[in-house]
Amino acid sequence: PSHGRIPLERESVFTVLGALTTSVLDTARYLDVAAGHHPIDRMSLPRPDQSYEKLAESLDVSGLRVGWSDDFGYGVMEHEIVEIAYTAAEALISTARLERRKLELALETIRPLWRRLVGGRTWSNLCQEGYLPDRIGELSNVPQQSLLAGAKLTIGEVYEIERRLSKLRRDFAASFEDIDVIVSPTVATEAFAAAGPAPxxxxxxxxxxxxxxxxxxxxxxxxxxxxSVPAGFTKSGMPVGLMITVPQHRDDIALRLARLLELARPWPLTAPLQC
Known part of the structure; x- marks a missing residue:
């Protein structure tokens, strides 16, 4: 959801609370129940005056301008993943009667910097609560690296990361001047073993x-x-997602488009049985 749609117990400029569901209407219902302002979260938004579940079934999205991006200008993506997601995007554009627009995103690759900043804040929080540094060995490799890198951040480095994040926000906001919806793959590669390591x-x-x-x-x-909504499966049977990104506070558009794709290309609501 939009940042602030679901109030947080502890304020964060990066964290939002969502839910994994089997259907779009379940996601919409979750927002209807959980959304609204809470005084302990200054960034929380007022409670919407309409039902997201109803909007997911009724909002008129025809004619909205949509742009496709393989990689936001920086991602390293598997060709098969992009191809499957693109096919789903084509189905969505046709079903929702969207107006296709050319989109050339060229955002900066700052994911490592973002992870360091988040890791630094999380390191400080967990140290204050007594979990770190003594229990760092209980974490798997990826969060360990993020936390340890964040712990070494200097004030100057934090400032530089914040400056580059600010530029990223301006650049991404500018993309919505001529576009109402951005569709893309959700991830870059098919699922890997839960134990890792990430490729x-x-x-x-x-x-x-x-x-x-x-x-x-x-x-x-x-x-x-x-x-993110199901887009199809890889040759090895792994699921692929299509990500629908919309302007700030237009959760209703994202839900309606996801619902239209769900109606046009229903996905299984249970995992396949394994022998």
């Missing part, structure tokens, strides 16, 4: 600075609503 080479190219999920953090940074 650093994708499609034969170095992805150490972008990782397997290079695009999602943009919504956290820029406060845009974004929703």
């Amino acid at each position: 650093e080479t994708i499609d034969g190219r170095d992805a150490s600075n972008t990782g397997p999920a290079p695009l999602g953090f943009i919504a956290n940074t820029c406060w845009n609503p974004a929703i």
Whole structure:
């Protein structure tokens, strides 16, 4: 959801609370129940005066301008993932009667810097609560690296990261001057083992600075609503997502478009049985 749509117990400029659901209407209902201002979160938004569940079924989105991006200008993506997501995007554009527009995103690759900044803040919080540094060994490799890198940040480095994040927000906001909706793959590669490690080479190219999920953090940074919906399966049977990103506070558009795709291309609501 939009940043502030769901109030937080502890304020954060990057964190939003959402829910994994099996259907778009379940997601909309979650927002209807949980959305609204809370006095302990100064950034929380007023309670919407309309039902997201109803809007997901009725909002008129025809004619909205849509742009496709493979990689936001920096992601290292698997060709198969892009191809499957693009096919789903074409179905959505046709079903929702959207107006296709050319989109050339060329955002800066700052995911490693973002992770260091988030890691530094999390390190400080967990140290104050007594979990770190003594229990750092209980974490897996990726969060360990992020926390340890964040712990070494200097004031000057924090300032530089914030400056570059500010530029990223301006650049991304500018893309919505001529576009109402951005559609893209959700992640860069098919699912890997939960135990890790995350792949650093994708499609034969170095992805150490972008990782397997290079695009999602943009919504956290820029406060845009974004929703991932099933787009299809890879040849090996792994699911692929299509990400729909919309302007700030237009959660209703994201939900309606996701719902239209769900109606046009229903996805299974249960995992396949394994022998």
